[in-house]
Amino acid sequence: MxxxxxxxxxxxxxxxxxxxxxxxxxxxxxxxxxxxxxxxxxxxxTPKFVIDAMNKAMREPKNQRYPLDAGLPEFRRAISKWFKKRYGVDLDENGEILPLIGSKEGISHIPLAFINPGDVVLMPDPCYPPYKSGTWFAGGEVELMPLEAKNHFLPDLKAINHNILHKVRMLFINYPNNPTGAVCDKRFFEHVVDFARQHNIIVCHDAAYSEMGYDGYRAPSILEVDGAKDVAIEFHSLSKTFNMTGWRLGFACGNPELVAALAKVKSNIDSGVFFAIQRAGVDALENYDxxxxxxxxxxxxxxxxxxxxxxxxxxxxxxxxxxxxxxxxxxxxxxxxxxxxxxxxxxxxxxxxxxxxxxxxxxxxxxxxxxxxxxxxxxxxxxxxxxx
Ligand SMILES: Cc1ncc(COP(=O)(O)O)c(C=O)c1O
Structure with a gap:
């Protein structure tokens, strides 16, 4: 056959x-x-304190069941606390935060929540490959925004083809950036948020490397920008920060409608992150400093x-x-x-x-x-x- x-x-x-x-x-x-x-x-x-927390949590029968739904409340609370301390941003643990089976999972699923065949998704080139595959799986069209050394590997929003803007529903950005290692400041995020509000575009910011900064550099969150929560969802990952790539733990946060739509997609595809891993995530975030x-x-x-x-x-x-x-x-x-x-x-x-x-x-x-x-x-x- x-x-x-x-x-x-x-x-x-x-x-x-x-x-x-x-x-x-x-x-x-x-x-x-x-x-x-x-x-x-x-x-x-992976740090010992995370493994110890996992060891303990996995023995508890209540953690062995389907996690389903919005994830472990303690994990969402820990995220909210960590986010406030790290970025100064308030996140409502009930509605603005969604645990993910690694950020890749959320990044590749979000187009399914908003993209119809023929809709256009803007993304950087070069970029992390799931922005493209997620868009194609949803039937969307990919429109690339070149990242060039002369622009410090930031997309030039003014160079985006105006003739397609009415079809653009979503935009991916990623700073600190993979693969270029480039960083951006809050002003860049302000431009992105303005642009998105003006053209009614959903912003997906991939912040998988947000905690890896050198020479005193601390990456901002797009959610620090005024009005960002009107248009943006941000994807975070514990993979690189805590050497937990194999554990598959991340989260999405930001606009509650975007978070809820992603949760609906997920509830039809997966059944959430193993509770014991979310429990270990609490200890990871509490010991971040x-x-x-x-x-x-x-x-x-x-x-x-x-x-x-x-x-x-x-x-x-x-x-x-x-x-x-x-x-x-x-x-x-x-x-x-x-x-x-x-x-x-x-x-x-x-x-x-x-x-x-x-x-x-x-x-x-x-x-x-x-x-x-x-x-x-x-x-x-x-x-x-x-x-x-
Ligand atoms: C830019 C970027 N985003 C997201 C991810 C996904 O990370 P994870 O699914 O492990 O959270 C990676 C992994 O390499 C990445 O490079």
């Missing part, structure tokens, strides 16, 4: 990191010592090490103020794909070609700070010896 895939599935390219993971596994099976700077998956362990400083110090040291190392090869690059990605232009004779291939074939290093995130990523490479300094130094030396 032949199983014909749906048109919507056929439209999707293979998921970038699944492909990279395959190439990496193949190289490892060949016995090669791979240095993996590919996917943004922290090598650091003591956890985040040493974590950021580790990444900051790694960042300095990689940036200095790559510069010592004669490659020119900016030091990112946030995220755990170093994004740089490939040397002149390379394309993104060619450099990524030569790094893997000749140096046993996995890195992500920029064009995997969209056409405007062509000519760039992304390296993740997910190995220790010793391995970063070794990666740089391998490039010096085997590629330069």
């Amino acid at each position: 032949k199983f014909e895939r749906s048109e919507r599935l056929k439209k999707l390219p293979p998921y970038l990191f699944v492909e990279i993971d395959r190439a990496k596994k193949k190289a490892r099976d060949e016995g090669r010592d791979i240095i993996d700077l590919g996917i943004g998956d922290p090598d650091l362990p 003591r956890h985040i400083k040493p974590t950021l110090k580790i990444y900051e040291d790694r960042r300095n090490c990689l940036v200095e190392g790559l510069r010592s090869l004669g490659w020119s690059l900016e030091s990112p103020k946030a995220t755990f990605y170093v994004w740089f232009k490939v040397p002149p004779r390379y394309t993104s794909a060619l450099l990524a291939k030569e790094l893997l074939d000749k140096c046993d290093i996995v890195a992500t070609p920029g064009n995997g995130f969209g056409a405007n990523g062509e000519g760039y490479l992304r390296m993740a700070l997910t190995v220790d300094k010793k391995r970063i130094k070794e990666a740089v030396e391998r490039i010096r010896k085997r590629l330069i």
